[in-house]
Amino acid sequence: xxxxxxxxxxxxxxxxxxxxxxxxxxxxxxxxxxxxxxxxxxxxxxxxxxxxxxxxxxxxxxxxxxxxxxxxxxxxxxxxxxxxxxxxxxxxxxxxxxxxxxxxxxxxxxxxxxxxxxxxxxxxxxxxxxxxxxxxxxxxxxxxxxxxxxxxxxxxxxxxxxxxxxxxxxxxxxxxxxxxxxxxxxxxxxxxxxxxxxxxxxxxxx
Amino acid sequence: xxxxxxxxxxxxxxxxxxxxxxxxxxxxxxxxxxxxxxxxxxxxxxxxxxxxxxxxxxxxxxxxxxxxxxxxxxxxxxxxxxxxxxxxxxxxxxxxxxxxxxxxxxxxxxxxxxxxxxxxxxxxxxxxxxxxxxxxxxxxxxxxxxxxxxxxxxxxxxxxxxxxxxxxxxxxxxxxxxxxxxxxxxxxxxxxxxxxxxxxxxxxxxxxxxxxxxxxxxxxxxxxxxxxxxxxxxxxxxxxxxxxxxxxxxxxxxxxxxxxxxxxxxxxxxxxxxxxxxxxxxxxxxxxxxxxxxxxxxxxxxxxxxxxxxxxxxxxxxxxxxxxxxxxxxxxx
Numbered sequence: 001x002x003x004x005x006x007x008x009x010x011x012x013x014x015x016x017x018x019x020x021x022x023x024x025x026x027x028x029x030x031x032x033x034x035x036x037x038x039x040x041x042x043x044x045x046x047x048x049x050x051x052x053x054x055x056x057x058x059x060x061x062x063x064x065x066x067x068x069x070x071x072x073x074x075x076x077x078x079x080x081x082x083x084x085x086x087x088x089x090x091x092x093x094x095x096x097x098x099x100x101x102x103x104x105x106x107x108x109x110x111x112x113x114x115x116x117x118x119x120x121x122x123x124x125x126x127x128x129x130x131x132x133x134x135x136x137x138x139x140x141x142x143x144x145x146x147x148x149x150x151x152x153x154x155x156x157x158x159x160x161x162x163x164x165x166x167x168x169x170x171x172x173x174x175x176x177x178x179x180x181x182x183x184x185x186x187x188x189x190x191x192x193x194x195x196x197x198x199x200x201x202x203x204x205x206x
Numbered sequence: 207x208x209x210x211x212x213x214x215x216x217x218x219x220x221x222x223x224x225x226x227x228x229x230x231x232x233x234x235x236x237x238x239x240x241x242x243x244x245x246x247x248x249x250x251x252x253x254x255x256x257x258x259x260x261x262x263x264x265x266x267x268x269x270x271x272x273x274x275x276x277x278x279x280x281x282x283x284x285x286x287x288x289x290x291x292x293x294x295x296x297x298x299x300x301x302x303x304x305x306x307x308x309x310x311x312x313x314x315x316x317x318x319x320x321x322x323x324x325x326x327x328x329x330x331x332x333x334x335x336x337x338x339x340x341x342x343x344x345x346x347x348x349x350x351x352x353x354x355x356x357x358x359x360x361x362x363x364x365x366x367x368x369x370x371x372x373x374x375x376x377x378x379x380x381x382x383x384x385x386x387x388x389x390x391x392x393x394x395x396x397x398x399x400x401x402x403x404x405x406x407x408x409x410x411x412x413x414x415x416x417x418x419x420x421x422x423x424x425x426x427x428x429x430x431x432x433x434x435x436x437x438x439x440x441x442x443x444x445x446x447x448x449x450x451x452x453x454x455x456x457x458x459x460x461x462x463x464x465x466x467x468x469x470x471x472x473x474x475x476x477x478x479x480x481x482x483x484x485x486x487x488x489x490x491x492x493x494x495x496x497x498x499x500x501x502x503x504x505x506x507x508x509x510x511x512x513x514x515x516x517x518x519x520x521x522x523x524x525x526x527x528x529x530x531x532x533x534x535x536x537x538x539x
Contacts, residue, residue, distance in 0.1 A: 053209065072212040072260075075247070095248050096315060108288075108317045114247045115318065118212050119240070119262055162314065169313065170292055183448035184312020 057121045061086065062130030072118055076110075077101045079117035080127055088128035088157045092186070099185035102158040102165075103127050109165035111184070128157035131164065139205070140164050143198035151189030159185045163199045167206065175200065207250050214262040218391055218423060221261050226393040226421030232326055233415050234344070239263045239423060241284050242318040244311075245327050253337050254344060268322075268425055271295070277431035283322035283424045287377065288313065290321060299432035302457050305440035306380035306475075312449050322424035325378060325388065325404070326416065329371035330451055331360060342368045343412040350412075358517040359453065362525075364479035365513055369412030371479060373405065374451050379475035380440055382483045383457035386429050392422040405480035433469060436461050437536040442475070443528050452476030454525040456532040460496075467491045467500075472533075474508060477525045484508040487529065501533040502526070 054069040061084055068083050080089050080103065089112060092100030096114040103112045104126040132138035140163050143149070150156040162185050171177050178196050187195065215221035221239065228237035238257040240246055241264055249255040268282035271293050279300065281290060290296055291307035311319065333339045333351050340348035352360055352370055361372045378401075386401045399417060406414055418424075442455040455475035461468045470491045474482040487508035494500045505526035512522045 055212070071209075073207045073209060095251065096244060099312065099314060102314055109314050110318050111244075111312075111314045114242075114244050114315075116212070116240075116243060116247060116260075119243065119264060166313070169288075180448050181313050184314045 055118065057118055059084075059117070059120060059123065059125055061125045062127060068117075070117055072116065074117045075113050076103070076105075076115045076117045076120055076125070077112035080112060080125070083117075086127050086129050090154055090157060092155065092158075097186070098155070098158075099162060100155050100158040102161040102185065104161060104165060107165075107168075109162050126161075128161060131160065138164065139202050140167075140198070143201045144195070147194045147198040147201060148191070149195040149198040150187075150191050155185060155187045155189075159187065159195055163195070163202070166199065167203065173203075178203075208253065208256045208258075210250075210257055211259045212262065213259065214265060218266055218268075218425065221263055221266065222391055222393060222421045222423050224259070224261055225423065228420040231414075231416070231418040231420050231422060233328060234413060235420065237261065237420075239322075241320040242286070242315075242323045244315050244319045245323060249328065249335070252335055254335055263423070274428060274431075279429040281321050281427045281429070283426055284320045286317055287311070287319045287321070287324060288316040290377075291316065300380075300384055300429055300438070302383060302438035302440050302459055303377065303380040303429075305438070306376040306442075306455075306457060309440060309442040309452075309455070310376035321377075321427055324375055325381075325424060325427070327373075327375045327378075328415070330374050331371040332356060334371055343371055343408070343415075346411070346413050353515065356517065357515040359451070359476075360515060360518055361479045362477050362512040362514055362518060362521050363474070363482050363509070364407045365515075366408045366410065366412070366479075368410055369408035369479065370515060371408070371412065372451075372476060373478060373480050374476075375481060376440070376442065376452065376455060376475055378405070378481035379455055379457045379473045381427065381429075382473035382481040383459050383471040384429050385471065386427050388424060389426045389428065390418065390422045391425050392419060396425075398428075401481075402483055408479050433459060433461055436469065437539055439532045439536045441528050441532040441535065443524060444476075454521055454528040456525070456529040458529075458532045458536045460533070460536045462496055462537065465495045465497075467494055467496050470533075472504070472508065472529065474525055474529065477509075477512070477521055486510065491533075496533075496537040498530070498534065501530045501537075504533065505529040 057068050059066050080086050090100040092098035094113045096111045101112040102109050106124050132141050140160050166181050171181050175196050178199050225237050228235040237259045240260045268284045270282045272280045274280050287307050291304045297304045333341045334343050339351050342350050360370045382401050388399045388404050390397055437460050439458045442452045444450040444452055452475045454477050457473045459471040470488050472484045472487045487504040490504040490507045509522050509526055
């Protein structure tokens with residue numbers, strides 16, 4: 001795998017670097033699992049080898065229709081990360097307890113690890129990649145930056161997806177109400193105070 | 207996760223016929239309905255549930271909350287917990303239900319979890335969730351390590367020498383106090399089950415958690431017409447302030463005539479093997495003055511038959527104070 005994979009070796013991104021080095025070590029352990037390179041094109045995704053028992057599914061992710069073939073066991077989280085190759089959504093506990101995998105389905109926040117992708121056939125999914133871009137951030141992304149609402153960053157995309165959904169949910173004006181509605185997103189670094197500040201900043205400016 | 211066949215039955219009758227081929231009923235069965243998935247997918251990842259077939263009922267027409275001609279409320283099986291909790295009529299007329307649901311899980315999980323799924327929510331007992339250990343609920347006859355092991359969060363009411371697993375639901379506690387009715391479509395037709403008859407005590411068959419039979423599909427829950435002027439309170443005590451299961455909780459629906467209690471329904475959560483309605487506590491208060499001494503007596507009656515395990519004796523006093531506080535809060539209006 002690493003022989004054929006050609007990441008940009010002049011200026012490898014962190015993700016390409018991890019993908020390449022990780023593949024070498026993992027290949028001998030899990031021969032059956034063939035991860036696609038991080039920069040794989042969409043065509044390559046759609047041409048994935050068909051796994052036994054794979055079934056077709058159509059998801060509209062960040063406004064773009066994706067036709068995939070997946071194992072029925074694939075969670076929405078794994079589908080987003082491994083089939084669609086959008087790695088902004090993170091896998092934390094994988095049991096619905098940490099919120100790192102929070103995405104929006106039909107405009108509502110859910111934990112993507114406790115849902116099968118097949119249950120969302122034809123539905124609209126928004127991930128952190130669909131919120132904004134580096135050049136044009138969603139106000140919540142900008143507020144997290146401004147308020148330093150993160151440390152290691154692993155929970156951040158889930159925090160932001162929850163925070164954006166919260167803006168449309170019934171929520172009292174005080175910090176305590178925000179904390180209550182954000183309790184499904186755990187931050188091991190403990191950036192909570194700044195996260196609440198970022199959310200309140202966006203709410204006050206709205 | 208074990209492999210399974212995923213099907214989306216096009217109507218309720220097909221769903222019922224497909225599920226009727228299962229050897230046992232819903233929980234732990236080889237054919238399972240799936241809606242929110244928050245319990246089932248979690249347990250499938252742990253190999254605690256290993257269905258060969260999943261029937262996705264999310265697109266069946268059970269996602270409405272409707273007013274009934276008698277003034278009651280009809281809540282569809284797949285109504286999401288967040289929609290139920292934030293529904294204007296529920297907040298106005300059945301606020302104990304709204305309070306209970308909002309005290310449970312996280313905003314994301316409440317957006318996924320459904321009415322029927324919450325009725326079938328399974329215990330958080332660590333031995334049940336760990337296939338490396340015996341568990342009479344998961345594998346009948348293998349034993350209950352919780353009785354001699356880690357049981358701090360487990361039940362003190364309704365236990366047996368085979369199982370002391372707590373029912374984890376908040377929604378169910380409120381529904382018990384509201385005297386809800388569960389409506390089922392099964393291979394033999396439709397039937398209505400009083401809330402108190404729906405969940406089973408573990409006894410010698412802890413693997414059987416409800417009266418559902420193979421093929422039975424919960425279609426909706428109905429609530430009786432609201433009690434005019436009733437005060438409704440849900441108090442939940444837990445190890446942290448949010449996003450945690452109850453150590454003890456109490457749902458109270460109470461009317462007063464002057465100083466006296468004219469109507470009261472009481473249910474406890476976090477302490478029972480099923481959502482724990484307490485007719486004993488209700489009997490203590492019926493027609494009596496709504497005061498601290500009587501509230502305490504009611505709480506004593508509710509926990510009279512409590513049986514502590516090695517680590518959870520504290521729950522008995524905690525539940526009493528929880529109920530006393532809920533009653534006092536209701537009385538204060």
